[in-house]
Amino acid sequence: MTAWLAGTWRRSSTWVIVGPFAIVLAFPFYWALTTTFKHDLDLYNQKSIPYTYNDASGHAHWDFWNYMTFHHVSFLFKHTEYPTWLLNTAIVGVAVVAITLVLALPAGYALARLSGAWGQMAGVGIFLVYLVPPTLLFLPLSRLIAELNLQDTLWAMILVYPSFTVPFATWLLMGFFKTIPQELEDAALVDGCSRLKALWRIVFPVSVPGILTVVIFAFSLCVNEFIYAFTFTSSTSERTISAGVPNELIRGDVFFWQSLMAAVLIPSIPLALLYNSFLDRFIKGFTGGAFR
Amino acid sequence: MAKDGDELEVVSSGLSREDLLKRGAAGAFAVSMFGGLAERAHAFAGPMKFKGRQLKGDLSILQWAHFVPAYDQWLDSTYIKQWGEKNDVQVKVDHINNALLPSAAAAEVAAQKGHDMVQFLFPPSALEKSTLPMNDIVQEVTKKLGKMTDVAYRSTYNPKTKRYFGFPDNYVPDPIQYRKSMWFNVGIAPNTWENVRKAAPLLKKAGHPVGLGMSNELDSNMFLMSLLYCYGSSLQDANGNPAINNKGTIAALNLMKDIYQNGMSDEVFAWTAASNNQAFLAGRLSMAVNAISIARSAEDSGNTALSDDTWLRPIPKGSTRALGNEHVMGIYFIWRFAQNKEAAKQYIVDQQLGYRNHFLQSKFYNFPAWTNAVKGGFKAMNKLAAADKHKPLGKYTILTTIAQRYTTNVGYPGFANAAIGDIFNQSLIPQMFAQVAQGKMTAAAAAASYQSQFKTIFAKWKGQGLL
Numbered sequence: 001m002t003a004w005l006a007g008t009w010r011r012s013s014t015w016v017i018v019g020p021f022a023i024v025l026a027f028p029f030y031w032a033l034t035t036t037f038k039h040d041l042d043l044y045n046q047k048s049i050p051y052t053y054n055d056a057s058g059h060a061h062w063d064f065w066n067y068m069t070f071h072h073v074s075f076l077f078k079h080t081e082y083p084t085w086l087l088n089t090a091i092v093g094v095a096v097v098a099i100t101l102v103l104a105l106p107a108g109y110a111l112a113r114l115s116g117a118w119g120q121m122a123g124v125g126i127f128l129v130y131l132v133p134p135t136l137l138f139l140p141l142s143r144l145i146a147e148l149n150l151q152d153t154l155w156a157m158i159l160v161y162p163s164f165t166v167p168f169a170t171w172l173l174m175g176f177f178k179t180i181p182q183e184l185e186d187a188a189l190v191d192g193c194s195r196l197k198a199l200w201r202i203v204f205p206v207s208v209p210g211i212l213t214v215v216i217f218a219f220s221l222c223v224n225e226f227i228y229a230f231t232f233t234s235s236t237s238e239r240t241i242s243a244g245v246p247n248e249l250i251r252g253d254v255f256f257w258q259s260l261m262a263a264v265l266i267p268s269i270p271l272a273l274l275y276n277s278f279l280d281r282f283i284k285g286f287t288g289g290a291f292r
Numbered sequence: 293m294a295k296d297g298d299e300l301e302v303v304s305s306g307l308s309r310e311d312l313l314k315r316g317a318a319g320a321f322a323v324s325m326f327g328g329l330a331e332r333a334h335a336f337a338g339p340m341k342f343k344g345r346q347l348k349g350d351l352s353i354l355q356w357a358h359f360v361p362a363y364d365q366w367l368d369s370t371y372i373k374q375w376g377e378k379n380d381v382q383v384k385v386d387h388i389n390n391a392l393l394p395s396a397a398a399a400e401v402a403a404q405k406g407h408d409m410v411q412f413l414f415p416p417s418a419l420e421k422s423t424l425p426m427n428d429i430v431q432e433v434t435k436k437l438g439k440m441t442d443v444a445y446r447s448t449y450n451p452k453t454k455r456y457f458g459f460p461d462n463y464v465p466d467p468i469q470y471r472k473s474m475w476f477n478v479g480i481a482p483n484t485w486e487n488v489r490k491a492a493p494l495l496k497k498a499g500h501p502v503g504l505g506m507s508n509e510l511d512s513n514m515f516l517m518s519l520l521y522c523y524g525s526s527l528q529d530a531n532g533n534p535a536i537n538n539k540g541t542i543a544a545l546n547l548m549k550d551i552y553q554n555g556m557s558d559e560v561f562a563w564t565a566a567s568n569n570q571a572f573l574a575g576r577l578s579m580a581v582n583a584i585s586i587a588r589s590a591e592d593s594g595n596t597a598l599s600d601d602t603w604l605r606p607i608p609k610g611s612t613r614a615l616g617n618e619h620v621m622g623i624y625f626i627w628r629f630a631q632n633k634e635a636a637k638q639y640i641v642d643q644q645l646g647y648r649n650h651f652l653q654s655k656f657y658n659f660p661a662w663t664n665a666v667k668g669g670f671k672a673m674n675k676l677a678a679a680d681k682h683k684p685l686g687k688y689t690i691l692t693t694i695a696q697r698y699t700t701n702v703g704y705p706g707f708a709n710a711a712i713g714d715i716f717n718q719s720l721i722p723q724m725f726a727q728v729a730q731g732k733m734t735a736a737a738a739a740a741s742y743q744s745q746f747k748t749i750f751a752k753w754k755g756q757g758l759l
Contacts, residue, residue: 040593044573079361139402146403231399234354234386234407247388252359252620253511253565254585 072258085244108173156232176210209281355411356390415708444661458623460661466619492555508719522610534746545735583619
């Protein structure tokens with residue numbers, strides 16, 4: 001009985017602490033979801049209850065489906081190039097993640113294992129590059145992109161985004177590699193592996209949490225990035241979500257709120273699910289090396 | 293466009309090794325990652341061209357995403373296609389959020405590459421050195437349509453360099469939009485600023501304050517400059533000298549302080565360009581100074597009670613006059629580095645010469661820079677506006693009156709020069725009003741202080757030879 005009480009107490013206290021956080025964090029999703037399907041009349045009516053669907057007089061109804069509209073989602077898909085922006089975002093994200101891994105994995109490993117005290121300093125130096133704001137860099141980089149004739153193509157972003165994903169990923173992986181016991185590699189070397197083979201067969205497989213963290217984080221950065229995406233592309237068909245949505249759903253002083261909400265909700269759901277699926281590994285990836 | 297008998301072929305000439313490698317890598321990536329998406333992979337390989345077509349036959353334009361989506365749809369899918377076919381030019385219009393136009397233009401200047409021409413919504417006077425003079429096409433259009441409106445002339449001409457740094461395409465009248473029933477209930481008409489001052493506390497008490505922004509954004513900038521004109525003040529005199537330190541400015545500052553303290557709330561200091569629209573559409577505001585996007589959005593929302601009760605009228609009269617800035621001024625400019633300057637000029641001229649459809653498709657938002665660009669001038673525009681079916685019937689006819697008698701340029705009574713543009717971009721006027729309204733400065737001290745700041749700004753641009 002005492003054990004049952006203790007278990008119940010532990011579970012309920014967890015919910016008491018976690019519950020409010022969960023509500024606060026889930027609220028933007030709920031808000032976006034409800035707004036997406038609102039009629040203009042409901043959205044702008046001060047008498048309406050904003051958390052549900054209301055009639056023209058502002059009265060909420062349980063049969064909310066009768067007071068919803070798909071018009072704004074339809075507008076998003078039929079009258080803008082939203083599906084193209086989604087695809088462009090995926091292309092850029094996948095390419096940048098691939099480039100980031102190719103560069104950051106060996107760099108992070110080298111800095112963690114091979115460079116001694118200089119490795120730490122170089123790691124910090126690389127991380128500092130990540131802190132240079134795009135608002136300062138977009139003008140000189142525009143020049144570079146123009147020189148390379150990459151303006152208004154996805155390649156502009158594929159080329160530039162690694163400039164901020166690689167430093168962060170290298171720094172993160174460097175910390176993570178330090179948590180992997182040196183003895184594992186030594187054993188592999190003694191057994192006849194080359195350093196590259198040891199890296200490939202021993203180090204990388206046990207570094208999956210760190211690598212996953214880099215994948216998710218680099219992809220999120222690509223999805224969220226605005227300034228470069230906006231500066232380097234101007235054709236509707238070459239835009240990613242972050243540049244396309246504010247450009248075509250904010251028209252002068254008129255915001256197309258419902259379509260805007262739908263546009264941000266759609267990509268954020270899979271991203272949120274991805275984060276949740278790998279949450280434990282993600283935490284491991286971020287905290288790896290924190291105590292060394 | 294292609295002539296009859298032209299064949300489709302892939303343009304293969306001029307493919308450098310660098311291009312080949314780039315496209316090869318792109319194609320390989322696209323095919324490997326998205327093998328099923330043939331169209332996508334094809335897009336990387338480069339577009340199909342008509343035989344004999346040269347790149348110089350393309351024209352690219354950057355302009356704002358119009359608040360009427362149907363206007364952009366018509367422009368992109370009908371107008372530019374027809375114009376392109378007629379002139380054998382492939383036209384592409386990219387639309388962006390108007391707030392992002394300056395940074396997009398800055399990036400294109402930095403790269404010395406980009407669109408052939410850009411349409412700004414305020415006079416881009418500071419960009420004069422990067423743009424082509426438009427004197428020739430202004431003269432061409434003037435020969436055909438007669439004199440352009442004064443607001444257009446003073447927004448695009450630089451008397452110092454004797455250049456039109458941009459081509460005036462359109463301007464947007466800036467009426468006040470007010471809730472007829474609410475003003476009727478307080479028994480006051482919004483025809484003078486004194487009346488607005490009297491009504492503001494009563495309307496706030498009724499739960500429907502007036503909405504006059506004092507924030508770093510376009511609407512506040514435009515409205516507050518207009519208020520200065522109404523009280524006999526202005527940012528500069530007719531000769532282009534700073535002229536803010538006067539009794540009119542002090543009177544306007546004190547008026548806004550009163551209206552804010554008795555009839556508004558702190559939110560007006562943090563407004564964006566959309567804030568007055570949204571508050572009006574929510575039924576909260578009883579008055580806003582804005583282009584007709586508010587009234588049109590009310591109609592589109594299906595809220596007939598609100599839209600029928602939304603009336604338009606010219607800017608209220610101050611102690612001196614009733615005069616307001618245009619809400620936005622559509623100005624095309626062509627970059628010096630543009631690839632197709634001739635086509636750009638021809639496009640601009642042709643668009644102005646046949647503006648009737650632009651006026652109609654924009655729902656009377658865009659007024660042509662040359663009144664006769666709509667055949668019959670203001671009379672014809674008035675007739676078109678009168679045919680609008682929304683209630684109160686004929687509500688949009690007031691726009692032609694506002695355009696004719698109550699609209700002027702940013703920089704009145706002088707020209708919209710680079711110094712005025714700088715003051716506008718820094719939102720110094722809203723800041724001056726906000727500081728007085730919040731009690732941080734007296735009206736007299738603010739007028740003197742900003743006069744001093746203006747002198748520095750004017751001197752800077754004089755030093756650059758633009759004033």
